Amino acid sequence: MSESVLNVNEICKDFGGIRALDDVSLNVRSKEIAALIGPNGAGKTTFFNCITGIYTPTSGDVLVNPKDGSERRVNGMKPNHVTELGMARTFQNIRLFPSMTTLENVMIGTHCRTKSGIWGAISRNGKARGEEQAIIEKSYHLLELVGLERYANELACNLPYGKQRRLEIARAMATDPFLLLLDEPAAGMNPQETYDLQELVIKLRNEYGLSILLIEHDMKMVMSISDSVFVLDYGRLIASGTPKEVSENPTVIKAYLGEDEDD
Amino acid sequence: MDEKGAQSTLRFILTAGCDGYADSLKRSVLVALWFMFLTFPIMVIRVDTIENTIDWRWMNLAFVGVGSFVLSFLWRWLLERKELMKGQAARESVVERLLTQASTIPSARLGLLVVVAGIALAFPHMAGMYQTNIMISCLTYIALGLGLNIVVGLAGLLDLGYVAFYAVGAYAYALANMHWGIGFWTILPIGALLGTLFGIMLGFPVLRLRGDYLAIVTLGFGEIIRLVLENWGDVTMGPSGIAGIDRPTFFGIEFGVMDSINYMYYIMLALIVLTIFCVNRLQNSRIGRAWLALREDEIACQAMGIDKTKTKLMAFALGATWAGMAGVVFAAKTTFVNPASFTFWESAIILSVVVIGGMGSIRGVIAGAIILILVPEYLRAFSEFRMLIFGATMVLVMVFRPQGLIRAKRKVYTYDKSTVAGAANE
Amino acid sequence: MEYFLEILFGGLTRGSIYALIALGYTMVYGIIELINFAHGEIYMIGAFTGLIIAGVLGAAGFPAAAIFVLAILGAVLYSAAYGYTIEKIAYKPLRGAQRLSPLISAIGMSIFLQNYVMLAQTSDFLPFPSLIPEFKVPWIGHIISSSELIIVVVTILVCIGLTLFIKFTRLGKAMRATAQNRKMAMLVGINVNTVISATFVVGSSLAAVGGVLIASHIGQINYYIGFIAGIKAFTAAVLGGIGSVPGAMLGALILGQTEAFATGYVSSDYEDVFAFALLVLILIFRPAGIMGKEPVQKV
Numbered sequence: 001m002s003e004s005v006l007n008v009n010e011i012c013k014d015f016g017g018i019r020a021l022d023d024v025s026l027n028v029r030s031k032e033i034a035a036l037i038g039p040n041g042a043g044k045t046t047f048f049n050c051i052t053g054i055y056t057p058t059s060g061d062v063l064v065n066p067k068d069g070s071e072r073r074v075n076g077m078k079p080n081h082v083t084e085l086g087m088a089r090t091f092q093n094i095r096l097f098p099s100m101t102t103l104e105n106v107m108i109g110t111h112c113r114t115k116s117g118i119w120g121a122i123s124r125n126g127k128a129r130g131e132e133q134a135i136i137e138k139s140y141h142l143l144e145l146v147g148l149e150r151y152a153n154e155l156a157c158n159l160p161y162g163k164q165r166r167l168e169i170a171r172a173m174a175t176d177p178f179l180l181l182l183d184e185p186a187a188g189m190n191p192q193e194t195y196d197l198q199e200l201v202i203k204l205r206n207e208y209g210l211s212i213l214l215i216e217h218d219m220k221m222v223m224s225i226s227d228s229v230f231v232l233d234y235g236r237l238i239a240s241g242t243p244k245e246v247s248e249n250p251t252v253i254k255a256y257l258g259e260d261e262d263d
Numbered sequence: 264m265d266e267k268g269a270q271s272t273l274r275f276i277l278t279a280g281c282d283g284y285a286d287s288l289k290r291s292v293l294v295a296l297w298f299m300f301l302t303f304p305i306m307v308i309r310v311d312t313i314e315n316t317i318d319w320r321w322m323n324l325a326f327v328g329v330g331s332f333v334l335s336f337l338w339r340w341l342l343e344r345k346e347l348m349k350g351q352a353a354r355e356s357v358v359e360r361l362l363t364q365a366s367t368i369p370s371a372r373l374g375l376l377v378v379v380a381g382i383a384l385a386f387p388h389m390a391g392m393y394q395t396n397i398m399i400s401c402l403t404y405i406a407l408g409l410g411l412n413i414v415v416g417l418a419g420l421l422d423l424g425y426v427a428f429y430a431v432g433a434y435a436y437a438l439a440n441m442h443w444g445i446g447f448w449t450i451l452p453i454g455a456l457l458g459t460l461f462g463i464m465l466g467f468p469v470l471r472l473r474g475d476y477l478a479i480v481t482l483g484f485g486e487i488i489r490l491v492l493e494n495w496g497d498v499t500m501g502p503s504g505i506a507g508i509d510r511p512t513f514f515g516i517e518f519g520v521m522d523s524i525n526y527m528y529y530i531m532l533a534l535i536v537l538t539i540f541c542v543n544r545l546q547n548s549r550i551g552r553a554w555l556a557l558r559e560d561e562i563a564c565q566a567m568g569i570d571k572t573k574t575k576l577m578a579f580a581l582g583a584t585w586a587g588m589a590g591v592v593f594a595a596k597t598t599f600v601n602p603a604s605f606t607f608w609e610s611a612i613i614l615s616v617v618v619i620g621g622m623g624s625i626r627g628v629i630a631g632a633i634i635l636i637l638v639p640e641y642l643r644a645f646s647e648f649r650m651l652i653f654g655a656t657m658v659l660v661m662v663f664r665p666q667g668l669i670r671a672k673r674k675v676y677t678y679d680k681s682t683v684a685g686a687a688n689e
Numbered sequence: 690m691e692y693f694l695e696i697l698f699g700g701l702t703r704g705s706i707y708a709l710i711a712l713g714y715t716m717v718y719g720i721i722e723l724i725n726f727a728h729g730e731i732y733m734i735g736a737f738t739g740l741i742i743a744g745v746l747g748a749a750g751f752p753a754a755a756i757f758v759l760a761i762l763g764a765v766l767y768s769a770a771y772g773y774t775i776e777k778i779a780y781k782p783l784r785g786a787q788r789l790s791p792l793i794s795a796i797g798m799s800i801f802l803q804n805y806v807m808l809a810q811t812s813d814f815l816p817f818p819s820l821i822p823e824f825k826v827p828w829i830g831h832i833i834s835s836s837e838l839i840i841v842v843v844t845i846l847v848c849i850g851l852t853l854f855i856k857f858t859r860l861g862k863a864m865r866a867t868a869q870n871r872k873m874a875m876l877v878g879i880n881v882n883t884v885i886s887a888t889f890v891v892g893s894s895l896a897a898v899g900g901v902l903i904a905s906h907i908g909q910i911n912y913y914i915g916f917i918a919g920i921k922a923f924t925a926a927v928l929g930g931i932g933s934v935p936g937a938m939l940g941a942l943i944l945g946q947t948e949a950f951a952t953g954y955v956s957s958d959y960e961d962v963f964a965f966a967l968l969v970l971i972l973i974f975r976p977a978g979i980m981g982k983e984p985v986q987k988v
């Protein structure tokens with residue numbers, strides 16, 4: 001239970017003269033729900049981008065432990081290889097494929113776990129057909145999991161906001177991750193939707209055995225579902241621990257009191 | 264529509280984006296004056312600096328004034344309508360609705376298919392040699408359009424040097440035939456393969472670039488190929504080109520001119536059917552979906568585990584394969600190739616077929632080629648304005664209807680718990 | 690040695706013209722990240738306008754120097770007007786559209802303008818009167834002609850003027866701000882639409898100057914000259930680092946010299962191939978150019 005799946009050691013990220021991440025170290029254990037919080041502009045999204053290969057960290061190490069137990073260093077790896085290793089993410093500003101259907105969006109997620117190529121597509125031989133069938137089935141089940149099966153053939157851009165966020169989760173799940181990274185999954189959701197999302201996240205952990213790291217501003221949600229919390233401020237990790245420890249930490253309170261209510 | 268409705272529609276059209284008739288009239292007058300000023304030197308005056316004579320064409324000024332006055336109403340109305348429709352899901356056009364209806368009723372679908380196939384097969388016998396020749400060139404553009412559609416429409420890679428691969432195929436056949444007397448059927452697959460090879464060779468280093476750089480590099484590459492063909496006279500015979508290329512034979516049997524044109528027509532038709540078959544299967548496959556995803560959002564695509572470079576390369580090389588194949592057929596049809604057939608204009612025409620027809624849509628590309636190639640052929644008076652209108656249409660399509668004439672439709676998957684079945688569309 | 694110097698000055702002349710066109714590409718790209726494919730056509734329209742004005746004034750018996758100045762001013766006026774109008778028609782309605790849309794629109798516009806000029810004027814080459822005053826250049830007259838000298842001098846003056854304009858005027862500062870961060874510029878009260886229009890106007894004016902100068906130097910024009918010159922100037926802009934004004938000047942200088950020496954010492958058959966090959970190589974090995982910055986994509 002306590003072995004770690006993600007091990008980040010002292011990563012830094014500079015943009016020109018600005019240091020967006022400063023010696024951040026953090027550890028996500030297997031089957032835990034961890035939350036990364038902090039005021040806007042603290043560097044949370046940048047942190048995700050650094051560990052998923054979209055940015056290359058200026059210094060530091062990102063180590064992951066896929067299910068097979070071999071530890072891998074991922075900084076500098078291309079994003080698609082990171083995803084192949086088993087880390088999948090969603091985006092803060094939703095990045096679905098707008099003119100593809102909901103089901104197709106999820107089917108994209110299965111790409112790195114399937115093989116058929118141009119010849120398979122043109123000949124539609126037995127292998128390619130079987131694989132295609134499996135892709136459809138898997139994707140459909142994932143849509144059921146997030147409650148979007150009714151919209152399978154709708155274009156993704158026609159879905160309401162909250163459902164687009166759930167679709168992003170389904171799409172990430174299709175890559176068969178062991179670690180799911182959610183960037184503000186509840187942003188723009190109403191309380192009911194947030195509650196449903198919370199249930200979904202817990203379900204993913206319990207039934208699929210995933211580890212989850214999420215960025216979230218909704219403190220109620222963070223406090224009620226996470227096992228551990230990390231707090232970023234101005235690119236530095238200022239606190240970590242259980243939700244209770246963090247919420248009583250004076251540095252954190254100070255960082256947050258300096259902020260506006262709506263965060 | 265009752266009179267009142269008609270009136271308010273008219274009012275909307277005339278005053279879109281303005282505060283009332285007076286304002287819209289004033290704006291249109293200003294626009295007309297502006298364009299009269301703008302086009303004055305080039306439209307009105309023609310100078311001959313040697314004879315020192317000047318030709319004043321005042322009529323043109325009047326045409327520009329009236330034309331831009333009328334068009335400015337249309338322009339504002341279309342912009343306003345686009346703004347109003349923004350939130351809604353885009354409506355289907357009449358043609359699209361008819362096609363959708365026809366394809367949902369199985370018997371209508373089958374009927375339509377039979378009719379189209381019947382016309383296509385009987386065409387050379389109903390029409391004369393001249394018509395058949397025009398049709399062949401239209402079919403060539405359909406094949407090229409469908410090939411480029413893989414690159415531009417599906418994968419979203421703007422390739423402005425597509426004609427280079429076409430030239431590779433055409434010259435492969437011309438040279439092989441001239442030097443070694445190799446026949447059409449042997450070269451057809453080789454030409455395709457050469458297209459692939461060139462596609463990979465160019466694509467490999469270039470596909471890492473951002474979209475707009477890719478456009479300009481492919482444009483440069485297309486020009487390089489043409490310039491090499493023009494200047495490397497020892498091998499390519501330079502600007503005068505290579506003549507007397509053999510027409511295709513039918514299991515060793517040669518045809519007369521008339522029959523061989525018909526034969527060419529059927530070869531082209533077969534190539535199109537093959538293309539449609541392949542593209543249709545590809546676009547709803549694992550690879551095809553990856554292309555679409557790449558077109559929509561590269562970063563999300565990579566984050567979902569898709570190898571960007573490899574996927575792009577596949578689209579680029581496959582598009583080049585088709586161009587290579589079409590090039591061989593082109594050389595066989597005209598029995599003559601020279602560099603002038605492979606200028607940037609050719610790439611531009613193929614691109615406008617894809618863009619105006621509908622990026623990513625097979626039916627759109629076919630409709631685009633038929634309209635863009637056949638209409639100028641039959642309206643001779645209008646044919647010198649062909650490229651002018653193509654250019655203007657490309658701008659207008661991008662501004663008002665980016666999805667093109669017939670937009671691409673996504674496959675509909677039906678799923679019932681026990682059996683999963685995909686019902687194809689398009 | 691003399692041959693070498695001749696080539697050197699030939700390259701300088703070429704480079705000057707490329708610089709005048711490349712600046713338009715680089716400024717527009719800097720502000721709206723669009724390769725303005727129609728920019729080469731603006732240059733061509735400038736040359737045609739210059740020819741027409743020269744023809745009319747010539748027939749009316751104006752003195753040569755007046756014709757030269759008025760032809761340039763008229764060309765600048767008209768090219769600027771075309772640049773302004775093109776932006777309003779083909780690019781402005783497409784802000785925020787899909788990535789490929791403005792690019793395709795630009796290509797369509799370029800095709801349209803070429804054919805517009807071809808149909809309204811002619812598809813043949815037209816002789817262009819030599820407007821640039823001729824005189825014997827002192828000391829180095831045997832290696833550089835007066836028209837080459839004037840092209841180089843005018844270009845240098847224009848480049849200095851542009852640099853000062855961007856550095857010190859309000860509009861120039863607004864341009865730099867918009868290029869750096871459009872949203873931020875909007876927030877501090879810069880009218881971004883005006884800045885974009887101004888960029889097109891300035892870029893087009895420079896291209897018009899280049900158009901008249903080179904047409905008068907070479908002595909003929911046709912509707913197609915914008916295509917090749919456009920690609921080459923774009924090459925220069927990319928070579929220097931697209932978006933960077935001094936980069937475009939430097940890139941144009943290098944490209945001009947490369948072409949001059951390659952055609953002077955190797956072979957003139959492949960004149961255009963050198964530029965294209967250079968373009969392909971830079972984009973592959975150093976897409977950010979000499980003075981450009983590697984762009985970071987925000988996620």
Ligand SMILES: Nc1ncnc2c1ncn2[C@@H]1O[C@H](COP(=O)(O)OP(=O)(O)O)[C@@H](O)[C@H]1O
Pocket residue numbers: 015020038039040041042043044045046047985986987988
């Ligand atoms: N590509 C980039 N280039 C320059 N600065 C960036 C880039 N990405 C993020 N930043 C900066 O890094 C800081 C952290 O941003 P971000 O990670 O998005 O914050 P958060 O997600 O915590 O709200 C911000 O100041 C932002 O402006």
Ligand SMILES: [Mg+2]
Pocket residue numbers: 044045046092
């Ligand atoms: Mg963020």
